[in-house]
Amino acid sequence: MPKPRPPMPIPFGWFVISYSDELAVGESRAVEYFGKELVLFRTESGKPVLLDAYCPHLGAHLGYGINESSGQGGRIEGETIVCPFHAWKFNAEGYCTEVPYAKNMPPKVQGKQCLQTYPVVEDNQVIYAWYHPDAAAPLWEVESFPEANSDDWAPLQRFEWVIKTACQEMAENGADSAHFRYVHQTATFPETELTYDQHYSLGVQRADMQTPKGMVKGSITSRGIGPGQGFTRFEGIASTFLMGNVTPIDDETVHVRFAFTQPKVNGQVKEGGVNAAIIRDICKQLDEDKPIWEHKMFRPQPALCDGDGPIARFRKWYSQFYTEPLAAS
Numbered sequence: 034m035p036k037p038r039p040p041m042p043i044p045f046g047w048f049v050i051s052y053s054d055e056l057a058v059g060e061s062r063a064v065e066y067f068g069k070e071l072v073l074f075r076t077e078s079g080k081p082v083l084l085d086a087y088c089p090h091l092g093a094h095l096g097y098g099i100n101e102s103s104g105q106g107g108r109i110e111g112e113t114i115v116c117p118f119h120a121w122k123f124n125a126e127g128y129c130t131e132v133p134y135a136k137n138m139p140p141k142v143q144g145k146q147c148l149q150t151y152p153v154v155e156d157n158q159v160i161y162a163w164y165h166p167d168a169a170a171p172l173w174e175v176e177s178f179p180e181a182n183s184d185d186w187a188p189l190q191r192f193e194w195v196i197k198t199a200c201q202e203m204a205e206n207g208a209d210s211a212h213f214r215y216v217h218q219t220a221t222f223p224e225t226e227l228t229y230d231q232h233y234s235l236g237v238q239r240a241d242m243q244t245p246k247g248m249v250k251g252s253i254t255s256r257g258i259g260p261g262q263g264f265t266r267f268e269g270i271a272s273t274f275l276m277g278n279v280t281p282i283d284d285e286t287v288h289v290r291f292a293f294t295q296p297k298v299n300g301q302v303k304e305g306g307v308n309a310a311i312i313r314d315i316c317k318q319l320d321e322d323k324p325i326w327e328h329k330m331f332r333p334q335p336a337l338c339d340g341d342g343p344i345a346r347f348r349k350w351y352s353q354f355y356t357e358p359l360a361a362s
Contacts, residue, residue: 041331042284042355042356043067043200044200045169045259046354047171048164048280049159050066050083050161051160053158053160056075058075059077059108061106061109062096065283066282070085070096071083071151072086072094072106072114074106077110083151083162084127084148084150089142090119091119093118093119095114112124112125123147123148128146129142151163158182158189161261185296186274186297187303189294191292192292193288194319195289196323196326197285197286197327198285198326199285200287202331204260204351205351207255207257207347208227208347209344225237227342227346229349232353233258234347237252238253238254262278265277271308271311272296275292275293276290291315295308
């Protein structure tokens with residue numbers, strides 16, 4: 034029996050749609066996010082662009098070319114993408130700029146935006162797209178992370194999952210203190226100070242660790258910028274920076290990207306040992322959560338108790354990223 038459909042829409046915000054090095058100049062490809070078929074391409078000037086995928090002419094998908102197995106969609110000419118069906122050209126603003134065989138531009142497209150375009154920002158070695166169900170302009174800016182933009186930090190170690198769940202269900206884990214003990218087998222319930230302010234969330238957990246050289250003071254700081262951008266900093270034995278990016282494919286499926294980096298030592302990347310163990314353990318925790326997320330239902334009015342953590346406060350903060358309130362039952 035399938036699990037009940039989560040009664041929540043796709044939230045609005047900035048979401049990762051690709052790593053920067055996955056999209057070359059002059060490349061286009063089909064992607065599916067936000068419950069939509071889209072085409073992602075990079076113009077000859079290097080600008081990434083995200084558009085609705087289907088040509089307004091006869092409905093060809095701009096993300097699929099003649100040779101579908103190549104993964105390459107419509108070809109790029111200058112700052113435009115060319116439809117693989119009849120060679121209509123579209124710019125980054127979603128306007129048709131040329132119909133090569135027509136004497137006159139069709140009235141339905143002449144001077145009109147005929148493909149929805151999505152604001153795009155490239156930073157932190159990734160490409161972010163702004164999604165809003167009403168196509169509203171971005172309400173906040175993408176945050177730049179020094180660790181992801183500095184040669185003093187190691188190249189990103191990247192891990193990906195596709196999970197049958199909703200963005201809110203995953204994010205709620207940070208406020209759910211009790212599950213750490215019973216799912217991840219931590220020795221104690223973590224004591225995390227959580228604060229919420231506008232579209233930001235901040236969690237700070239103090240974690241002193243016993244080592245052969247004595248006690249090492251440590252901390253875990255998690256920051257969310259809306260529902261789709263965030264990071265976690267692990268300080269202590271081995272400093273680790275994690276970009277945890279969750280992007281909705283549709284209202285029941287998410288694409289999760291974990292990107293880790295650690296500071297170089299004397300200009301060299303430190304491999305193995307504690308550094309590698311920290312990354313393995315974080316990925317293991319996500320693998321432990323995955324089957325629970327995929328087989329649980331969402332309780333809009335849960336029977337919470339003391340010790341659960343500030344789940345109600347988290348939900349109130351997260352609700353701002355929906356254009357309509359969630360169903361009560």
